Amino acid sequence: MGRRRRRVDSEAGAGAWTLPEVIAALSRSLPAGPSPEIFRRAKFDRPEAAPALWRLLFQVLAPLPAYGPSTLPAPAADPAHTVALTPPTFVRLRPRGSGHVLLQGPACRGSGTAHPGRHWPCSTLRLHPWRLHPLPPHRSPGSEAQARLVKAVLRSQGYPRPVLAQLPEDGSQGSRELLLALSWLLAREPLIERLLVQARVQLGDQVPEFKGAEWTRGCPLLPLQGEALASCGPPTSHMGAQVPTDLRYVQWLMGKLWFRWRHLISSQQEQCALLGKIHLYTRGCHSDQDLGHLSVTETEMLRDPEGGQQLLRALGWENARLKAALEWRRWELVFWRWMDTVPGICPPDGPAAASQPPVLPRIPEPGLGELERVAQEMQALHEELQEATATRRVAWEAQVGGPGRGPQWSAVRRASQEAVEQELAALRRSWEQGRGPAPPQGHRLVRREGSSARAHGLRAAELTGPLREQEARLQAALRQLQGQCQQELARLAAALPGLICILPPGR
Amino acid sequence: MSIVTVQLGQCGNQIGFEVFDTLFSDSHSSQGLCSKKENEAYQASCKERFFREEENGVPIARAVLVDMEPKVINQTLSKAARSGQWKYGEHACFCQKQGSGNNWAYGYSVHGPRNEESIMNLIQKEVEKCDSLSGFFIIMSIAGGTGSGLGAFITQNLQDQYSNSLRMNQIIWPYGTGEVIVQNYNSILTLSHLYRSSDALLVHENDAVHKICAKLMNIKQISFSDINQVLAHQLGSVFQPTYSEEGSFHYRRNPLGDLMENLVPHPEFKMLGIRNIPQMSENSLAYSTFTWAGLLKHLRQMLISNAKMEEGIDWQVRPPISGLPALGKMSLKKELRFNTSIANLVILRGKEVQSADLEGFKDPALYTSWLEPDTAFNVWKTQRAFNRYEKSAALVSNSQFLIRPLDMIVGKAWNMFASKAYIHQYTKFGIEEEDFLDSFTLLEQVVSSYSNI
Numbered sequence: 001m002g003r004r005r006r007r008v009d010s011e012a013g014a015g016a017w018t019l020p021e022v023i024a025a026l027s028r029s030l031p032a033g034p035s036p037e038i039f040r041r042a043k044f045d046r047p048e049a050a051p052a053l054w055r056l057l058f059q060v061l062a063p064l065p066a067y068g069p070s071t072l073p074a075p076a077a078d079p080a081h082t083v084a085l086t087p088p089t090f091v092r093l094r095p096r097g098s099g100h101v102l103l104q105g106p107a108c109r110g111s112g113t114a115h116p117g118r119h120w121p122c123s124t125l126r127l128h129p130w131r132l133h134p135l136p137p138h139r140s141p142g143s144e145a146q147a148r149l150v151k152a153v154l155r156s157q158g159y160p161r162p163v164l165a166q167l168p169e170d171g172s173q174g175s176r177e178l179l180l181a182l183s184w185l186l187a188r189e190p191l192i193e194r195l196l197v198q199a200r201v202q203l204g205d206q207v208p209e210f211k212g213a214e215w216t217r218g219c220p221l222l223p224l225q226g227e228a229l230a231s232c233g234p235p236t237s238h239m240g241a242q243v244p245t246d247l248r249y250v251q252w253l254m255g256k257l258w259f260r261w262r263h264l265i266s267s268q269q270e271q272c273a274l275l276g277k278i279h280l281y282t283r284g285c286h287s288d289q290d291l292g293h294l295s296v297t298e299t300e301m302l303r304d305p306e307g308g309q310q311l312l313r314a315l316g317w318e319n320a321r322l323k324a325a326l327e328w329r330r331w332e333l334v335f336w337r338w339m340d341t342v343p344g345i346c347p348p349d350g351p352a353a354a355s356q357p358p359v360l361p362r363i364p365e366p367g368l369g370e371l372e373r374v375a376q377e378m379q380a381l382h383e384e385l386q387e388a389t390a391t392r393r394v395a396w397e398a399q400v401g402g403p404g405r406g407p408q409w410s411a412v413r414r415a416s417q418e419a420v421e422q423e424l425a426a427l428r429r430s431w432e433q434g435r436g437p438a439p440p441q442g443h444r445l446v447r448r449e450g451s452s453a454r455a456h457g458l459r460a461a462e463l464t465g466p467l468r469e470q471e472a473r474l475q476a477a478l479r480q481l482q483g484q485c486q487q488e489l490a491r492l493a494a495a496l497p498g499l500i501c502i503l504p505p506g507r
Numbered sequence: 508m509s510i511v512t513v514q515l516g517q518c519g520n521q522i523g524f525e526v527f528d529t530l531f532s533d534s535h536s537s538q539g540l541c542s543k544k545e546n547e548a549y550q551a552s553c554k555e556r557f558f559r560e561e562e563n564g565v566p567i568a569r570a571v572l573v574d575m576e577p578k579v580i581n582q583t584l585s586k587a588a589r590s591g592q593w594k595y596g597e598h599a600c601f602c603q604k605q606g607s608g609n610n611w612a613y614g615y616s617v618h619g620p621r622n623e624e625s626i627m628n629l630i631q632k633e634v635e636k637c638d639s640l641s642g643f644f645i646i647m648s649i650a651g652g653t654g655s656g657l658g659a660f661i662t663q664n665l666q667d668q669y670s671n672s673l674r675m676n677q678i679i680w681p682y683g684t685g686e687v688i689v690q691n692y693n694s695i696l697t698l699s700h701l702y703r704s705s706d707a708l709l710v711h712e713n714d715a716v717h718k719i720c721a722k723l724m725n726i727k728q729i730s731f732s733d734i735n736q737v738l739a740h741q742l743g744s745v746f747q748p749t750y751s752e753e754g755s756f757h758y759r760r761n762p763l764g765d766l767m768e769n770l771v772p773h774p775e776f777k778m779l780g781i782r783n784i785p786q787m788s789e790n791s792l793a794y795s796t797f798t799w800a801g802l803l804k805h806l807r808q809m810l811i812s813n814a815k816m817e818e819g820i821d822w823q824v825r826p827p828i829s830g831l832p833a834l835g836k837m838s839l840k841k842e843l844r845f846n847t848s849i850a851n852l853v854i855l856r857g858k859e860v861q862s863a864d865l866e867g868f869k870d871p872a873l874y875t876s877w878l879e880p881d882t883a884f885n886v887w888k889t890q891r892a893f894n895r896y897e898k899s900a901a902l903v904s905n906s907q908f909l910i911r912p913l914d915m916i917v918g919k920a921w922n923m924f925a926s927k928a929y930i931h932q933y934t935k936f937g938i939e940e941e942d943f944l945d946s947f948t949l950l951e952q953v954v955s956s957y958s959n960i
Contacts (some may be wrong), residue, residue, distance in 0.1 A: 158797075196920065246876070246877035248875075248877050249877045250770075250875075251773050251774065251775075252772050252773045253772070254767050254772070255768075255771070255772025255773050257773065258772070259764060259767055259768040259772060260768065262671045262672075262673065262764070263761060263764045263768075265671045265674070266508065266639055266640065266641065266671060269639065270508070270639035271637060273638065273639070274638070276842060335908075357833065389684040485609070
């Protein structure tokens, strides 16, 4: 297991931190960090330290959106809802039923467009993204499911030690192994920084994350949401005889998905409309002239002082974590020196452990047959290709007249090398473009009037353009796939003479 | 989230008025058997869904009224305004000077395209006044000329223009012994078109409601107004505000979406029936008390035996013993005794609603083999009483309720079609025999799907 090497701090002696202090800083910077005592016990593989470390690893590997902002997938690109640079249309605000609250904020600066008497629609209550709600108990997964997830994620990230996979999932053992796993994760990447970025408290309204590009080419490992885990039954590590599922049930589920998707779209449209209204009505209220209007969080803060206190607390916690992270970075060498001693006291891997093959996910029986067939086909293809290249190479050599010599030959070679490199670069560029723009991180959504050009910031049109292109591409792909399905169906129907196939009423 | 109602034709407009009237008067009733705060939340939720407010005025129903002749619309508008409690929007109606003579093809091919822009504009204006749109109710009959043909056309347009919004058609099933000779043609054309463009078809059978009026409400001279009030009561008991989940005390924001997700996600099974218990005249109401156990026992038997009301239930019908083939697979010629359900939704309102025991509805024998009762059965419980009934239960069911009526209509229409009777009235306006055949195919398929669950 590698780890980053640092120059030994020359003033390590003066004012240096002790190991418990450093570990405490590490714990403070992580979510659900256990006490230094747990770490110490884990070094000696004490069972009582195991549950805390399982929990810690779970929080680190599958961060649940319990604290901090939730980000929505990209809304459908809808011209009515682009925010920047469209002249605002006047929207009449009707007084709502029992939910309206008078805005009594600080005096709004600005060009006199403040409206102290406005009534707010009570539906803004649904828009606060930073509210601190720990997941209700019945939604966080149990400890077994947590352990399973931790093992699965570590395995997929390439954790080298097989001992972890063999730990029991009831969370009672393996604290030393978990400690090693944690330090492996810390050493590979700036883990703490990444977690902090994900859990940031947002004050402004965020531009939603665009996951489009990743979805089109197969998702990398996404953190599993708590609900999906909670519904995991007992592990089915092997597929026995597959129970045939009734097609109608699958259609039923598809239909449910379709309804939920439509509900999501309408909710997003509603959210956009309300966001627009809030931005419109708080014009001139923000102390930062550049922004010009309040975000939902800021509006909530004014409306609801109690909520403002909660926001303050969230910011305070974030600060504490940031401080702890800085302290950790300063003194982490102490920790690594100590960690160096841990593998030394591990029991040596027995010959059985060493010779165990890496644990592979078991493939269901019918799948295995398919894979073999595919492997055979690939082998045949490979041989074919090799033959083809061999004949071409012979033909080319005959043409060229043996390996070339002399300056003329090297010039030709250089030219062809350059041509190849150019083609490769062009391919790479087109692939990059196909991915779409790099998703903008951390942009705040701001409504601007007129066409005043600002130096910084992104215009909504720049984002919606590539999204529309992507939408068009996906639509085309969908149509093509649908066409393929139609052809397949037609082929199947034709294969059975005398059978009339009536397709169900399409959408 | 709001629902925009499109009232079509004579049927649609008269029923629509009763629906809004019932919704409004229930939400403002003082006999909700709940706290004042609770009542206010109920009112607010109902209002957001079905009404909108203008300054210094009474609430305005979120509705668009469409008819080809002005008489019924004017009556409806004035009745609403007379109540002084709520009204329709001033420019929310569209009518022409002439009717369509019960000709489906005329409604679909002539009235529809000719007036498409005006009608869709009206709907668009109403939609714009919603903060968020849940979906559309389209109230129409399937056997008449205006309501049915135009309704099919408009539903299709709604599908094209508002593809992400939900569409539920409240359809009025004609009397078996109807007066219009081509009502079966109209019905099959309407149903087949709606099946393609609507998300759910909530069926109200005239025959059934008529019987309820006669037997349960003891009305001697049954007028359309009585029938429509019973219908409105049934709809109100489903769509008035309900709590979102066990133990949470917020009213559900998207009842239409939740209902559809639970009952009609499968594209082949879209027909819903509605049963309500208890139903009685106002005079008797004051002297009756009920227990949940009694109500639910009757409701369950109504479901199983396909009874339309709580009187005259056939208690002999029992669920099939597991292991034996379901009785539903018999041919339709025999009496279809046991009614298998695909999915059911029970909505309970009133006193002590938390104590109601619904285990009887979770019996797997009631449902198909490919859906677990956990998925297939849902219940919504709300404390606040509805329409002065101390306890009331509504059942919205996706089951074999409608196989017989549907099969009868298709059979009669086919007999007429086989002898080409009256077809020229349709081909004159662009509805070819091909369209008829397509409709027959689709509906036969629906009947077959439901028979083989």
